[in-house]
Amino acid sequence: xxxxxxxxxxxxxxxxxxxxxxxxxxxxxxxxxxxxxxxxxxxxxxxxxxxxxxxxxxxxxxxxxxxxxxxxxxxxxxxxxxxxxxxxxxxxxxxxxxxxxxxxxxxxxxxxxxxxxxxxxxxxxxxxxxxxxxxxxxxxxxxxxxxxxxxxxxxxxxxxxxxxxxxxxxxxxxxxxxxxxxxxxxxxxxxxxxxxxxxxxxxxxxxxxxxxxxxxxxxxxxxxxxxxxxxxxxxxxxxxxxxxxxxxxxxxxxxxxxxxxxxxxxxxxxxxxxxxxxxxxxxxxxxxxxxxxxxxx
Numbered sequence: 001x002x003x004x005x006x007x008x009x010x011x012x013x014x015x016x017x018x019x020x021x022x023x024x025x026x027x028x029x030x031x032x033x034x035x036x037x038x039x040x041x042x043x044x045x046x047x048x049x050x051x052x053x054x055x056x057x058x059x060x061x062x063x064x065x066x067x068x069x070x071x072x073x074x075x076x077x078x079x080x081x082x083x084x085x086x087x088x089x090x091x092x093x094x095x096x097x098x099x100x101x102x103x104x105x106x107x108x109x110x111x112x113x114x115x116x117x118x119x120x121x122x123x124x125x126x127x128x129x130x131x132x133x134x135x136x137x138x139x140x141x142x143x144x145x146x147x148x149x150x151x152x153x154x155x156x157x158x159x160x161x162x163x164x165x166x167x168x169x170x171x172x173x174x175x176x177x178x179x180x181x182x183x184x185x186x187x188x189x190x191x192x193x194x195x196x197x198x199x200x201x202x203x204x205x206x207x208x209x210x211x212x213x214x215x216x217x218x219x220x221x222x223x224x225x226x227x228x229x230x231x232x233x234x235x236x237x238x239x240x241x242x243x244x245x246x247x248x249x250x251x252x253x254x255x256x257x258x259x260x261x262x263x264x265x266x267x268x269x270x271x272x273x274x275x276x277x278x279x280x281x282x283x284x285x286x287x288x289x290x291x292x293x294x295x296x297x
Contacts, residue, residue: 044073044122055145062100063141068093071122078159081148085141086120091188094139102192110175110196116293118179138182144172202296209294213266218259219275227259230277237270266290
């Protein structure tokens with residue numbers, strides 16, 4: 001058996017979560033643009049009317065209830081406690097919010113930088129193309145109610161909340177995801193002292209915006225850890241009228257002697273990643289839905 005992972009193992013897990021995310025979206029159709037709605041155990045609303053603090057870390061309410069918020073929602077479906085403030089503004093507005101972010105009483109705080117524009121989950125849960133432009137956002141502030149995080153750790157493994165940026169379970173980390181394809185120039189952002197920055201832009205990983213959506217990873221033997229010269233297929237997923245799915249290879253990448261593989265200019269659509277190597281059982285790495293925005297995975 002072999003293992004296939006990217007430079008950071010959470011990338012494989014995030015692709016796996018992508019499929020569950022698509023399944024969850026099917027339960028929230030038609031709830032967008034409601035002032036305050038609870039549906040499929042996910043609650044949210046539009047606008048920036050202040051919300052009562054449900055038990056966030058001290059100081060988080062100021063960043064969450066900022067004037068730049070256009071929508072908010074709370075998940076996950078099984079237990080809640082993970083709150084998202086979807087915001088629209090320029091670097092000056094973000095810097096204003098970052099001052100409040102810096103005051104949050106938390107051991108760690110994180111900023112993740114992305115290429116492209118963000119899009120509101122709450123205002124466009126089914127990712128309808130005609131609504132994308134009107135529901136663009138520039139950053140998302142995510143914060144957990146710590147008590148909910150702790151309680152959900154008792155759920156089955158597949159339902160436990162995880163920090164996708166580390167394999168360790170250290171507790172929830174307040175996080176701001178910044179999208180630099182809209183109104184924000186990252187060079188104008190003033191990062192608060194002590195905040196961890198993870199740069200997921202293509203240029204930070206040796207790629208250019210012209211490379212589009214870039215997928216990369218490493219294939220290794222699960223037992224020995226030795227790299228494998230495997231082939232990774234990006235297979236399109238097509239639901240069939242009578243049930244089930246049809247999988248068609250759209251792109252293939254051959255891993256080098258170090259086991260590294262890269263797919264550039266990933267086509268738009270819903271796909272699964274499958275790795276295969278001589279003498280090994282093929283393995284589905286996960287699932288992903290990609291659009292035209294440049295991004296590194």
